[in-house]
Amino acid sequence: MAKLNQILAVEKGVKAGGQRAITDAYHAIQKAPLLSGLSRTYQPIDDEGEQLPPESTRVQVKAEEVLADVAKALTRLFDVTAAKDWTNTVARADVVVDGQTLLRDVPVTYLLFLEKQLVDLHTFVAKLPTLDPAETWTFDDNAETWRTEPVKTTRTKKVPRNHVLAEATDKHPAQVQVFTEDVVVGYWTKTAFSGALPARRVNELLARVRKLQDAVKYAREEANGTEAEEREIGAAVFRYLFA
Structure with a gap:
């Protein structure tokens, strides 16, 4: 039985193959000459008349065969997508940071969401303003800001x-x-005041974001190792559609 990460690895290629099959089929059935054939023979009115060879054109595209090809290609796509979506409902993993479990039984779809959000958060934190290192700053509890002497x-x-x-x-x-x-x-x-942050504080925050990013990636890989729930969806769909 395939694992979820194996299903994800082939999904892109299967999607491309399904799209290509239906595009090729669409173009084929738009070409009327390929769907048409004929056979004709010639017989002169009497034995003295000119003899002409028979003519024939073979049908090159048969709509039923096109339907069968489309069904075959899309059945694979439907089954792969079904395996991914059904498995995504059960694929879960814990997010562990420094040996401590931060999040438990997180669905793989949420792990993907979290991974993308952390990329944006990393960019945001990296752009936080920092205090001028040329000054000596102390925190003013009354003003709740940093201040110089x-x-x-x-x-x-x-x-x-x-x-x-x-x-x-x-x-x-x-x-x-x-x-x-x-x-x-x-x-x-x-006396100068600032609402910026000490550089060490920004560096600490960046380190936390990176640790969580790594933990989420590890959790996603673990969740993607779940056995895929294979489903024969495509056959049922096309038995109904093209029967």
Whole structure:
């Protein structure tokens, strides 16, 4: 008796063969000349008349034979698909991670679903934002975010100043040069906050996703080792359809 993984291995080829058979059959029955034949002989009106050879055309396509070929090809497809679907209702396995059973008796169809979802989750987790490694971060329980230590910086303001180049005399006014000077007028205290995650946290999550992906694959392989429930569905269907 075949196992489910053996049924899955041949399913694609059987589907292709069934599709090809029905396509070929459809094209064959559309060609009217292939379905037609004739036989005719010639007899002159008297013995002195011209003698002509008989003519004949053989029927190349017989609809009943086409039906039989289609039934044969699709019967195999129907039976293989039935074996897969019936076995899928009983094929189950446990998902085990690090020796601990995370999920019990999971149907193989759900394992396939889970496997595809975990691919998307891996992509999502890999794209999670991480904290700037150039900063030192601590978790702020009150704000429920990560924060840096406060950094104090000065605020300056440009203040105009006068520089006397030459004092005034009774004949000349004073010569004064105007310039600006940066003067500290206050202080900024800056604390950065972030809702991103530490890189180590993202790496831990990725490791968990990968472990679960492996566990689901192992479980799927185990479930696919279930003995296939072979069913003769095709014969019953085509006995009714083409009888």
